[in-house]
Amino acid sequence: MAGAGPSSPGRPLLLVAAVALIDVDGRVLLARRPEGKPMAGLWEFPGGKVETGERPEDALIRELAEELGIQVHDSCLAPLTFASHGYEAFHLLMPLYVCRRWNGEVRALEGQELAWVRPLRLGDYPMPPADIPLIPMLRDLL
Numbered sequence: 001m002a003g004a005g006p007s008s009p010g011r012p013l014l015l016v017a018a019v020a021l022i023d024v025d026g027r028v029l030l031a032r033r034p035e036g037k038p039m040a041g042l043w044e045f046p047g048g049k050v051e052t053g054e055r056p057e058d059a060l061i062r063e064l065a066e067e068l069g070i071q072v073h074d075s076c077l078a079p080l081t082f083a084s085h086g087y088e089a090f091h092l093l094m095p096l097y098v099c100r101r102w103n104g105e106v107r108a109l110e111g112q113e114l115a116w117v118r119p120l121r122l123g124d125y126p127m128p129p130a131d132i133p134l135i136p137m138l139r140d141l142l
């Protein structure tokens with residue numbers, strides 16, 4: 001997949017699960033990475049690292065409850081595509097799910113800035129390099 005970068009044997013593989021939450025108007029939720037973290041200020045899909053022994057779906061369910069205060073059922077997470085991108089310190093493998101149904105109201109529980117973005121405006125939001133190839137696929141779906 002584009003963005004995979006040159007192979008680097010010493011670099012660990014990092015598995016991160018991410019989701020495009022889609023509201024009734026077809027807008028996508030993006031969250032802004034807070035100051036102090038790597039790639040601060042960039043907009044990304046909600047999600048996070050998959051822990052050892054954890055299923056990606058369970059990692060997402062956990063992260064969505066922690067970060068956004070919503071409850072998501074396994075059956076509402078549909079796989080869409082994935083990112084495979086070589087960062088300097090690790091190689092990121094990131095399945096991207098789509099979710100249109102959840103319980104509760106989306107809130108920024110970790111002080112992060114949130115934006116509901118129309119597919120055609122996704123390009124206005126600077127994203128991590130791994131995410132760039134995912135945008136056309138999301139637009140095609142929506």
Ligand SMILES: Nc1nc2c([nH]c(=O)n2[C@@H]2O[C@H](COP(=O)(O)OP(=O)(O)OP(=O)(O)O)[C@@H](O)[C@H]2O)c(=O)[nH]1
Binds near residue numbers: 038043045
């Ligand atoms: N959640 C998420 N992470 C992404 C996206 N794109 C992308 O490159 N990443 C990278 O995947 C990793 C996600 O890990 P994370 O969110 O759990 O970790 P973090 O850097 O916030 O660190 P921490 O949770 O250890 O404080 C980060 O390196 C992040 O930059 C994305 O769209 N969503």
